[in-house]
Amino acid sequence: xxxxxxxxxxxxxxxxxxxxxxxxxxxxxxxxxxxxxxxxxxxxxxxxxxxxxxxxxxxxxxxxxxxxxxxxxxxxxxxxxxxxxxxxxxxxxxxxxxxxxxxxxxxxxxxxxxxxxxxxxxxxxxxxxxxxxxxxxxxxxxxxxxxxxxxxxxxxxxxxxxxxxxxxxxxxxxxxxxxxxxxxxxxxxxxxxxxxxxxxxxxxxxxxxxxxxxxxxxxxxxxxxxxxxxxxxxxxxxxxxxxxxxxxxxxxxxxxxxxxxxxxxxxxxxxxxxxxxxxxxxxxxxxxxxxxxxxxxxxxxxxxxxxxxxxxxxxxxxxxxxxxxxxxxxxxxxxxxxxxxxxxxxxxxxxxxxxxxxxxxxxxxxxxxxxxxxxxxxxxxxxxxxxxxxxxxxxxxxxxxx
Numbered sequence: 047x048x049x050x051x052x053x054x055x056x057x058x059x060x061x062x063x064x065x066x067x068x069x070x071x072x073x074x075x076x077x078x079x080x081x082x083x084x085x086x087x088x089x090x091x092x093x094x095x096x097x098x099x100x101x102x103x104x105x106x107x108x109x110x111x112x113x114x115x116x117x118x119x120x121x122x123x124x125x126x127x128x129x130x131x132x133x134x135x136x137x138x139x140x141x142x143x144x145x146x147x148x149x150x151x152x153x154x155x156x157x158x159x160x161x162x163x164x165x166x167x168x169x170x171x172x173x174x175x176x177x178x179x180x181x182x183x184x185x186x187x188x189x190x191x192x193x194x195x196x197x198x199x200x201x202x203x204x205x206x207x208x209x210x211x212x213x214x215x216x217x218x219x220x221x222x223x224x225x226x227x228x229x230x231x232x233x234x235x236x237x238x239x240x241x242x243x244x245x246x247x248x249x250x251x252x253x254x255x256x257x258x259x260x261x262x263x264x265x266x267x268x269x270x271x272x273x274x275x276x277x278x279x280x281x282x283x284x285x286x287x288x289x290x291x292x293x294x295x296x297x298x299x300x301x302x303x304x305x306x307x308x309x310x311x312x313x314x315x316x317x318x319x320x321x322x323x324x325x326x327x328x329x330x331x332x333x334x335x336x337x338x339x340x341x342x343x344x345x346x347x348x349x350x351x352x353x354x355x356x357x358x359x360x361x362x363x364x365x366x367x368x369x370x371x372x373x374x375x376x377x378x379x380x381x382x383x384x385x386x387x388x389x390x391x392x393x394x395x396x397x398x399x400x401x402x403x404x405x406x407x408x409x410x411x412x413x414x415x416x417x418x419x420x421x422x423x424x425x426x427x428x429x430x431x432x433x434x435x436x437x438x439x440x441x442x443x444x445x446x447x448x
Contacts, residue, residue, distance in 0.1 A: 113173025127307030135366030230263025307333030
């Protein structure tokens with residue numbers, strides 16, 4: 047475009063020079079200077095126009111990701127779940143766009159959360175603040191974002207009905223019911239007793255959404271399958287998880303979906319102590335690829351981890367990369383709730399050599415079929431937010447009685 051403009055400008059200058067040559071002698075001496083000035087002015091105007099057009103195109107495509115990130119979380123890192131995975135996502139985003147980041151771990155004292163959050167915003171040091179919804183952090187995002195319009199806020203793992211009220215916020219909702227549906231298909235497909243269970247971190251909407259997908263997927267394989275669901279209090283209590291899942295295994299349940307990433311080790315230990323895979327027992331983890339985590343680190347749980355056939359991932363790491371890539375190219379806009387599931391590769395079953403080895407090929411074929419059908423919309427798994435419109439009583443009736 048610039049080359050064409052320059053050629054046209056030069057052609058115009060040549061025409062002006064030719065016309066000047068047909069005039070009197072005084073014009074002949076002044077024309078070269080005037081022509082050069084006109085050419086330079088035309089070229090500068092053309093280049094300025096192009097720069098403005100390029101700026102408009104860049105604005106239409108999305109904003110450049112630049113500035114400093116803050117990753118702020120409740121409790122602490124090391125959960126082998128959402129908090130760790132969120133950090134990996136922030137690290138990868140910063141590496142991609144050449145940004146720096148800080149991390150603030152707020153610990154367990156909830157009374158400090160709001161002041162620390164407000165202080166971080168007020169510091170003026172950060173362009174982007176990223177946090178998980180846990181511990182009321184999404185509420186703090188919605189409260190403070192309007193007061194800091196120069197900042198951008200991302201909160202992930204929010205509910206499907208979350209209302210984003212500020213145009214500098216992106217909230218990520220995961221369609222965990224889709225991934226849980228696959229976990230249910232897997233559990234029903236590998237269960238010899240056709241008695242399966244789930245240990246869920248808490249009786250909250252997102253927990254109900256996990257259960258809805260899990261039960262729906264299992265019933266797709268066997269409408270009469272026996273499913274037991276137990277709930278925790280939301281606290282991380284590995285001993286309690288081991289106790290409850292152990293009771294499940296003792297009752298004849300042979301496959302348990304442990305819907306609390308930081309306590310999967312408890313379920314795995316309970317399973318291993320009762321013979322593990324050799325006894326026909328299995329665990330399905332969540333959040334991280336828990337088998338890989340436990341077997342590739344200096345862990346005393348490497349043997350117990352063999353009971354984890356796979357994990358249902360809400361891939362926070364990838365979803366943050368996906369989000370910022372979309373913001374960069376303009377396909378995702380600030381001020382919105384975005385929903386990520388199988389189609390966005392943000393929900394899936396962890397695939398590794400152990401999964402390939404211990405799960406029969408015919409079950410993998412079934413899982414591949416369901417995965418494709420969910421991703422292309424041919425199958426729409428039931429969800430707590432969608433099917434039951436967040437009605438707990440209706441959900442419980444369906445869960446318990448089909």
